[in-house]
Amino acid sequence: MRRGRWTKRILAIYFVLFLLFLYGPMIVMAALSFQGPQGAVTFPMRGLGFHWWDQLVNGPRSETIRETAIRSLELSVVSGLVVAVLAFSLSMGYRRRFRLDGVLFYLIMLALMTPGILLSLGTSFLWRYMETETSLWQTALGTNVVWGLPFAFLIMVAVWNRYDATVEEASRDLGAGGLRTFREVTLPLVWTGVLGAFLFGFTLAWNEYDRTALLAAGENTLPLEIFALTVGSVIRPDLYALGTATTAVSLIGVGLFLLVAAIVLRRRARGVSEPREEYGELAGENGGGLAAGASASRAR
Amino acid sequence: MSGSSGPEGRPGLHVEEIVEAEQVVGERAQEEVALGEKERTGARGRRALTTAAWTAPGAVWLLFFLFAPVLMIVLVSFWTRTVSGFEAVWTLENYEFLFDSNVYWDQLWNSFWHSLVIVALALVLGYPVAYFLAISVTSLRYQIALFIIALAPFWTSYLIRAVAWIPMMGRRGALNTALQEVGLIGEPLDILLFSDFAVTVAMLQLYILFMVAPIFFMLAQIDRSSLEAARDLGANAFKTFREVILPQSMPGVVIGSIFVFILTMGEFATVRIIGGGTVSSVGTIVQTQVASVQFPQAAASAVFLVLAMVLGVFVLLRFSNLREEL
Numbered sequence: 001m002r003r004g005r006w007t008k009r010i011l012a013i014y015f016v017l018f019l020l021f022l023y024g025p026m027i028v029m030a031a032l033s034f035q036g037p038q039g040a041v042t043f044p045m046r047g048l049g050f051h052w053w054d055q056l057v058n059g060p061r062s063e064t065i066r067e068t069a070i071r072s073l074e075l076s077v078v079s080g081l082v083v084a085v086l087a088f089s090l091s092m093g094y095r096r097r098f099r100l101d102g103v104l105f106y107l108i109m110l111a112l113m114t115p116g117i118l119l120s121l122g123t124s125f126l127w128r129y130m131e132t133e134t135s136l137w138q139t140a141l142g143t144n145v146v147w148g149l150p151f152a153f154l155i156m157v158a159v160w161n162r163y164d165a166t167v168e169e170a171s172r173d174l175g176a177g178g179l180r181t182f183r184e185v186t187l188p189l190v191w192t193g194v195l196g197a198f199l200f201g202f203t204l205a206w207n208e209y210d211r212t213a214l215l216a217a218g219e220n221t222l223p224l225e226i227f228a229l230t231v232g233s234v235i236r237p238d239l240y241a242l243g244t245a246t247t248a249v250s251l252i253g254v255g256l257f258l259l260v261a262a263i264v265l266r267r268r269a270r271g272v273s274e275p276r277e278e279y280g281e282l283a284g285e286n287g288g289g290l291a292a293g294a295s296a297s298r299a300r
Numbered sequence: 301m302s303g304s305s306g307p308e309g310r311p312g313l314h315v316e317e318i319v320e321a322e323q324v325v326g327e328r329a330q331e332e333v334a335l336g337e338k339e340r341t342g343a344r345g346r347r348a349l350t351t352a353a354w355t356a357p358g359a360v361w362l363l364f365f366l367f368a369p370v371l372m373i374v375l376v377s378f379w380t381r382t383v384s385g386f387e388a389v390w391t392l393e394n395y396e397f398l399f400d401s402n403v404y405w406d407q408l409w410n411s412f413w414h415s416l417v418i419v420a421l422a423l424v425l426g427y428p429v430a431y432f433l434a435i436s437v438t439s440l441r442y443q444i445a446l447f448i449i450a451l452a453p454f455w456t457s458y459l460i461r462a463v464a465w466i467p468m469m470g471r472r473g474a475l476n477t478a479l480q481e482v483g484l485i486g487e488p489l490d491i492l493l494f495s496d497f498a499v500t501v502a503m504l505q506l507y508i509l510f511m512v513a514p515i516f517f518m519l520a521q522i523d524r525s526s527l528e529a530a531r532d533l534g535a536n537a538f539k540t541f542r543e544v545i546l547p548q549s550m551p552g553v554v555i556g557s558i559f560v561f562i563l564t565m566g567e568f569a570t571v572r573i574i575g576g577g578t579v580s581s582v583g584t585i586v587q588t589q590v591a592s593v594q595f596p597q598a599a600a601s602a603v604f605l606v607l608a609m610v611l612g613v614f615v616l617l618r619f620s621n622l623r624e625e626l
Contacts, residue, residue: 007436007537008436011428011431011432011436012432012436014428014432015428015429015432015433015446015450018425018429019449019450021505022450022453022509023453024468025464025468025505026453026456026460026461026464028464028467028468028474029463029464029467032467041466041470042466042467042470042473042474043467043474043477082361085357086358086361089354089355089357089358090354090355090357090358090359092354093351093352093354093358094355096347096351098348098351098352098355104355107359107362107363107366107367108358108362110362110366110367110370111362111366113558113613114366114370115562115563115565115566115567115583115605116566117566117568117583117586117587117602118369118373118602118605118606119365119366119369119370121369121373121586121590121598121599121602122368122369122370122371122372123369123372124590125369125372125373125376125599126368126369126372128385128386128595129372129388142361142364142365143365143369145361145365146361146362146365146366149358149361149362153358203455206457207455207456207457207458207459207460209457209458209459209569210566210568210569213587214587214590223457223459226457226459226460226463227459227572227573230459230573231572231573235463239463240463240464240467243457243460243463243464246456246457246460247456247457247460250456251452251455251456253455254452254455258448
């Protein structure tokens with residue numbers, strides 16, 4: 001027992017070190033973005049202030065950065081929406097077994113496994129071969145959705161695994177049509193999952209570089225701009241400010257989602273637990289039969 | 301019901317009547333089954349259509365933006381180069397050029413080993429984290445909270461996280477300064493930035509989450525009572541780990557390894573940012589070829605990159621029978 005506690009303590013310390021490894025560089029970067037005007041891209045800090053943040057918003061590069069940020073935002077929101085819709089619809093199909101479900105599943109997993117550089121290379125070939133003038137909306141949107149889709153699909157599959165299909169049957173038995181059941185029973189129960197799918201699609205596209213790299217013909221997204229600023233020119237602390245800002249956008253998005261999810265789950269837990277307790281005894285008695293019935297009806 | 305006693309014990313009922321009744325009941329049941337079957341075949345067609353309608357949009361999207369591009373790379377690798385790109389004239393020139401290029405094979409081999417090293421490091425460094433989260437932390441609330449904190453960087457830009465290593469690694473970066481302050485080194489270390497070492501450390505930080513998450517999910521599924529059982533049966537901590545915990549986490553280890561291997565193999569942005577011009581990978585080679593409008597050659601390079609990845613995944617899969625264990 002005592003040894004167990006020691007293992008736990010050592011692992012806890014290790015975990016803190018791990019978090020330092022993960023977050024340390026980002027924290028250093030955020031701190032350095034508050035350098036004074038004479039400050040360089042490394043320590044020591046020379047003064048303290050918002051000089052480089054001001055450069056980011058009003059400086060000579062600010063116009064391009066704003067432009068690319070807006071373009072990225074539009075692309076990510078649309079990517080998120082497409083990812084959410086496609087993942088939801090795919091997962092609806094996977095609630096039953098169907099022919100080719102294995103093949104399609106492998107295709108979805110291939111989306112996870114294909115390196116981004118290959119995806120943008122192949123897509124640029126494809127459009128070149130079709131001899132079509134392209135914009136981000138025909139190419140980068142496609143590849144970014146391919147990146148988000150498998151994650152969103154797995155989320156939705158997890159949602160359906162916990163989902164109790166008998167409520168849909170109850171709704172149908174009570175006389176609601178298929179569409180009404182879908183709108184009033186199914187969607188309200190799984191919309192947090194769909195929101196999660198959207199968020200995955202959004203943040204993955206917001207941060208994606210490889211899958212856009214060879215596709216943006218003059219229309220840079222923010223990650224492409226950041227890459228150009230890093231590799232193509234001398235780094236200044238305003239790049240750190242930009243990095244800190246985009247990281248903040250991502251983390252705020254995730255935080256909002258977690259907040260919404262926590263609130264919904266808590267409310268649902270409260271709403272469901274009360275009547276269940278009332279019928280607890282009955283459910284306990286017939287629980288086996290009910291479960292068997294539910295699984296039988298699902299099998300049908 | 302359990303109380304199905306034989307007919308002989310009941311007064312006032314004749315055996316024939318019971319047999320007759322059973323027959324009637326049996327026939328009706330058969331009729332009902334037949335009726336249900338007829339309904340089912342009708343419904344099955346409708347269900348198949350519904351399923352097709354649900355899955356078609358995603359399938360079409362993936363075929364066009366995933367399958368077709370990958371196919372295109374293979375095709376273009378056999379096509380002829382023109383000034384503006386490529387034309388559909390079959391040739392083996394690109395592969396001949398590739399086979400003559402020692403630089404490419406060295407690089408492919410390097411990337412392959414480098415990725416395997418990162419996989420091994422990610423496993424060794426990431427497993428304890430997953431173990432801590434899944435086994436040592438017993439409260440579900442803390443488990444979820446810590447897991448989210450550990451995973452949050454996944455939702456931030458890997459480009460930015462690579463950039464963030466620059467102030468850490470430079471000659472006068474935070475690491476060198478810290479090491480000098482402590483007195484471990486007298487002179488600042490030059491190997492910290494624009495080196496293989498720097499790329500390895502940065503990639504480890506970028507992709508270790510892909511190792512931690514799958515292992516965590518597998519470990520979290522372990523029934524805690526089985527750990528107690530192992531202890532009660534006299535196994536010490538190490539034996540419990542080796543014979544109960546490790547086997548059950550193997551699918552997570554393999555999935556995580558495949559993730560990290562593939563992501564680092566195909567990597568080029570981090571290599572450019574952290575490695576500067578001194579470190580290259582197959583990804584940077586492909587990008588350079590694209591930049592100089594050598595599309596068919598870039599395609600051929602990409603094909604062998606994929607083959608190397610498939611080989612790596614195959615090797616990693618030998619460690620666990622995923623299909624059976626999932």
